[in-house]
Amino acid sequence: MTIEHTRIKTYSRAKGHSALAAAAYRGGFLLTDPRSGVKHDYRGRAGIIQACCLAPHGAPAWTNDPQRLWAAAEEAERRRNSTVCRNFTIALPHELNDRERWNLVLDISHALIKRYGFALQASHHRPTKDDPRYFYAHLLATTRRMESSGLTAKTRVLDGRINGKGEIEWIRAMISDRIRCHLARNQAETKAERSELSQRIAVRRDEGIFVKGLASFEQLLERYRKEGSLLAIPERHTAEQARRDKGVGAINAVASGIELAPSPLAGSLRDREISAGMDGEARPRAQVGTQDRRDTR
Numbered sequence: 001m002t003i004e005h006t007r008i009k010t011y012s013r014a015k016g017h018s019a020l021a022a023a024a025y026r027g028g029f030l031l032t033d034p035r036s037g038v039k040h041d042y043r044g045r046a047g048i049i050q051a052c053c054l055a056p057h058g059a060p061a062w063t064n065d066p067q068r069l070w071a072a073a074e075e076a077e078r079r080r081n082s083t084v085c086r087n088f089t090i091a092l093p094h095e096l097n098d099r100e101r102w103n104l105v106l107d108i109s110h111a112l113i114k115r116y117g118f119a120l121q122a123s124h125h126r127p128t129k130d131d132p133r134y135f136y137a138h139l140l141a142t143t144r145r146m147e148s149s150g151l152t153a154k155t156r157v158l159d160g161r162i163n164g165k166g167e168i169e170w171i172r173a174m175i176s177d178r179i180r181c182h183l184a185r186n187q188a189e190t191k192a193e194r195s196e197l198s199q200r201i202a203v204r205r206d207e208g209i210f211v212k213g214l215a216s217f218e219q220l221l222e223r224y225r226k227e228g229s230l231l232a233i234p235e236r237h238t239a240e241q242a243r244r245d246k247g248v249g250a251i252n253a254v255a256s257g258i259e260l261a262p263s264p265l266a267g268s269l270r271d272r273e274i275s276a277g278m279d280g281e282a283r284p285r286a287q288v289g290t291q292d293r294r295d296t297r
Helices: 018-029 066-076 098-116 166-207 209-227 237-254 285-296
Strands: 006-012 031-032 039-041 049-054 083-093 116-125 137-145 150-154 273-274 281-286
Touching: 018 031, 018 039, 018 049, 018 066, 018 083, 018 116, 018 137, 018 237, 031 066, 066 116, 066 137, 083 098, 083 166, 098 116, 098 137, 098 166, 150 166, 209 273, 237 281
Parallel strands: none
Antiparallel strands: 006 083, 031 039, 049 116, 083 137, 116 137, 137 150, 273 281
């Protein structure tokens, strides 16, 4: 079930808020207040997938830089109780992947920018605790319109419970509609992929590939049920016969002067070297050396 939740909050100097601090926290940036020199460093914050700044068409290029954008937002406000930024927190569908959720975030962001003309910072977050389905986005917007000359008039249409009520309802409805559209598109693409896969399987089945493979598998399964082995066992072949064959092969190899690899079944021979004597009998190399010395005296 898709979680739908949208919360809108304003940040004011009267409450000690800072647009630079809010942007650094939500985007995982290091931003410095040019007036006080205070640094807001949230580069180590977990759960941030990606973030970027967006602005209306024709806005100055510096609006892409969060440091310059939010420093300008703070500079544009003169009063001690000014509202410095507005934040939209939006729950994102866990049914989508990261790329699809980010496309949804950008879609909602462009719809807000088109209607209100402000600049905003969009950030995509993954769950870090509690509900693992709670992916969400922060859209931190300026309280003024962004034009080619920079920040201009206040977006008063969003201020107040009475004046902004209709706009808040529009925002919630727009976000809900965008979420449903992206989910429907994802479901349609998934169905198309499954249909294409089914068609490919049907073609392969018609070619007999799956039929042959299934027949082979059935034969192996039947053999396992009867004999307890997937490989055929030669007639008169038993474990005792295998051990005898192995012993005969080892003796023949020694007699022929072939060096054998150490065997886990012959631990006593692991650290000793075997050599063939002149009489054809196998003796430890240490004994061979002693006999050779006696012969040369």
